[in-house]
Amino acid sequence: MTQPPDPLKVRAYLEPGRTLEPVTGVGRHANAMVRALAERPEVTLDLLFSRGWLGEDGRLPANAPLRDLPLRTYALPERFSERLRKLTGRPSLARHAAGADVVYAPADAILPTGPVPAVVTLHDVFAVDPEFPAHRTTPAARRLERRWRTWLPRLFACSDAVLTVSDDSRRRMRRLTDTADTPVIVVGNGVSPVFYQIFEKPPADCRRPGPWPYALAVGGLQGRKGAAEMLAVAAELARRGSEVRVVFVGRPEPKWEQVAQQTPNAVVAGPIGDELMADYLRAADAQLFLSHYEGFGLPALEAMAAGTPVVAANNTSLPEVVGDAGVCLAATDTGAATDAILAFADGGAMREDYVQKGRARAARFTWAACAERAFQVLTAAAHHDAALLRELAERPLTDGG
CATH class of the missing domain: 3.40.50.2000 (Glycogen Phosphorylase B;)
Structure with a gap:
């Protein structure tokens, strides 16, 4: 009798503040995608985030829709470690990625995960898009643009694949960044x-x-x-x-x-x-x-x-x-x-x-379809299947999520 394949071990890297209700579009995407992947029988998934988010009960806050999922934490404060990784590419997450087949971030993050493949979601590139300079006239917006120009190439360099949510966003990323070595794949969004x-x-x-x-x-x-x-x-x-x-x-x-x-x-x-x-x-x-x-x-x-x-x-x-x-x-x-x-x-x-x-x-846009696309990418990344990742990167989002 043929044994079923082992489940894909996914470690989902979160910035929990983005996922607390009420959420924005990025938070809604993160919650829905992580939940949909966790519910797939061919996936075992746990969360990875800063220990500072844990309450006295050892769980995420009550308004965190993902608080029931298995979790792992790292000791450094989230804001400090995120900024440091975006500026320097350190500290490494290799120790925290150990045991996973692939690390997945449903929002932008620098994931130096060592030998474990990393797949990151980048929802847009508004902060550096040359078509919209009028929205970067304030000192705060210009500082944000400088930070993005520093860490965006590092995000692509650290990722085995980058996910995004629309064909338009993929086109803009390809125009702005040398993505030749990092496939950009559209997974879309769904409706709750x-x-x-x-x-x-x-x-x-x-x-x-x-x-x-x-x-x-x-x-x-x-x-x-x-x-x-x-x-x-x-x-x-x-x-x-x-x-x-x-x-x-x-x-x-x-x-x-x-x-x-x-x-x-x-x-x-x-x-x-x-x-x-x-x-x-x-x-x-x-x-x-x-x-x-x-x-x-x-x-x-x-x-x-x-x-x-x-x-x-x-x-x-x-x-x-x-x-x-x-x-x-x-x-x-x-x-x-x-x-x-x-x-x-x-x-x-x-x-x-x-x-x-x-x-x-x-009705054409479903979280199940989005999760299926993400699962294909995560599986290909875990198996180092560069040919399949390149194929997925050429598929348009023509039929919804």
Whole structure:
């Protein structure tokens, strides 16, 4: 009788702060991918992170979705060791990687793991992308750019493969970095069940930020996320005498929060968890997503799954994600964005058409498919199969996650 192959031993390197709820898109990806891999019968997975994250019960905090998984820790403080590795490539993680077939990071990290292969996820390269210099005018942004230019080549040098989430992000990485020796492979993103399930709930029964009709803007009031343009849409809605608000969820930048307080029809709701986000999406007339730069654009996918029409910018990865299932336009065309929101707020055949197209498109993006792609990469890296890694690096994300 043929014995089944031994499970692939995966050590998942985490910065737990990124995974604590409520999460951003990177944290959502990390939680979903690690969980999906851990649940595969052909994988045994444990976590690796700084010991400083452990509570008195020897586990991650209560708002860490991965706290039930087996774990290993290292002694150095996370922030110190991460900065040191990005600057110098040390300290080595070889001792902590021992016993694993492959080390996997669902977010950017320098993984000097010695003889154990390493696979790292890089979600975008916004900090150094030459197409967006206007967003790097502050001293803090310029310091971030210098740090990225220092450690980005080291990330590729330390990795047997780099994962990313969209074809657009892969193109930008290849253009910015000499990736000839490190395959860049697209695994995509998926949609959490809560955003599909909320569609069965009548909008009138959903929690909402206020009694008025609204478009939901996810990602916080931030310059790179289109804060100026989306506030202009709110002001235009007020100028036209509409009751429709633009509600911003996510962590705001102080500068834009102050502007929002002076902008009619703008509401800042701040960070919220997934369940409340699903309610807010389901009750919204539309989602407004005029970001200047996205590595993927997961909020648009979640809105479509919830049955909420999307009005999105037609830049970076967003057309790849939204396709013809939403209204894509120039981020600066705030008049057309206002027109689309008002059309969706009126209901009717146009709105229903986009709801159905959006639901169908979102269904193509699943965490199971993302995890399958990642599993193929991790297996190839563990077996030092360079030919398969090169083949996977040429596959486009044409069929969703």
